[in-house]
Amino acid sequence: MNNAIEITNLKKDYGDFSLDGVSFSMPQGTIMGLIGPNGAGKTTIIKILLNLVRRDGGEIRVFGLDNLKDETAVKSRIGFVHDTPCFYERLALKTIKATVAPFYRDWDEDTFRRLLREFDLPPNKILARLSRGMKMKFSLALALSHRADLILLDEPTSGLDPVFRRELLGRLSAVIQDEKRSVLFSTHITSDLERTADFITFLHEGRVVFSAAKDEILERWAVVKGGLELLTEDNRRFFRGVRERAFGFEGLTADAAEARRRFGPAAVVDKASLEDIMYYITRGDHHA
Numbered sequence: 001m002n003n004a005i006e007i008t009n010l011k012k013d014y015g016d017f018s019l020d021g022v023s024f025s026m027p028q029g030t031i032m033g034l035i036g037p038n039g040a041g042k043t044t045i046i047k048i049l050l051n052l053v054r055r056d057g058g059e060i061r062v063f064g065l066d067n068l069k070d071e072t073a074v075k076s077r078i079g080f081v082h083d084t085p086c087f088y089e090r091l092a093l094k095t096i097k098a099t100v101a102p103f104y105r106d107w108d109e110d111t112f113r114r115l116l117r118e119f120d121l122p123p124n125k126i127l128a129r130l131s132r133g134m135k136m137k138f139s140l141a142l143a144l145s146h147r148a149d150l151i152l153l154d155e156p157t158s159g160l161d162p163v164f165r166r167e168l169l170g171r172l173s174a175v176i177q178d179e180k181r182s183v184l185f186s187t188h189i190t191s192d193l194e195r196t197a198d199f200i201t202f203l204h205e206g207r208v209v210f211s212a213a214k215d216e217i218l219e220r221w222a223v224v225k226g227g228l229e230l231l232t233e234d235n236r237r238f239f240r241g242v243r244e245r246a247f248g249f250e251g252l253t254a255d256a257a258e259a260r261r262r263f264g265p266a267a268v269v270d271k272a273s274l275e276d277i278m279y280y281i282t283r284g285d286h287h288a
Helices: 042-049 071-075 093-103 109-118 132-144 162-178 190-196 214-220 233-238 256-266 274-283
Strands: 003-013 018-027 031-035 057-062 078-081 150-154 182-187 199-204 207-213 222-226 241-245 248-253 268-271
Touching: 003 042, 003 182, 018 042, 018 057, 018 182, 018 199, 018 207, 031 042, 031 190, 031 274, 042 057, 042 150, 042 182, 078 132, 093 109, 093 132, 109 132, 132 162, 150 162, 162 182, 162 190, 182 190, 190 214, 190 274, 199 214, 199 274, 207 214, 214 274, 222 256, 233 248, 233 256, 241 274, 248 256, 248 274, 256 268
Parallel strands: 031 182, 031 199, 078 150, 150 182
Antiparallel strands: 003 018, 003 057, 199 207, 222 248, 222 268, 241 248
């Protein structure tokens, strides 16, 4: 399978924060969730990918093209949806479209008009009069109307109500049905990704914790619940994060099979959600 994105040993140093040798690849025709707490480096990676920020080291290839040497060709194949759409608020949607469309050789006016109808977006409406969710739909309509092969979304569902979020996620799933388009979806709302993503890349403090198929992650990782007598020094080292309570503990492991063998009926071993994984790894050992 060809890769839509290949990132190798990516580095960026801001002094108080740095990307430290980030590497991962995203197969073409898939949805990848880029997760992590605020400040993990998700937005920085997207900005570097778009050359809004220059990297200090490493390599990025998009559909096999270097994102610096082949910047024009790469950007012509990317649609970008930011968490806060950056268009002039006092313009009508049709005027914004007229400004954006000439930049793209493959602009498809019929697709744009169809998406406006599907999203219930009147072309004469002033952008400032749209809700946040409707602005996000407009940004997505623009991104999809120039036949982009790669859609980049930076926190697109943050602040949206559940109905808008479900509709947007459904639209993203439909985008990849032709097995050519790909979606990189940066978010801290992990429940959205459990519904739609094929792959997950987890960032923490500028490093990749893991990058793998979602189903593989959810199968391997587990939360173990048991009495404090089980929390020996050896067992504590087995966990990636532990939460202690007065009458027991919960611990995160990346080896569910070994947890079942090690603890047997003395503990409960439940599949970990993406939210569980992010919580225990970012919070570490703590008492409650």
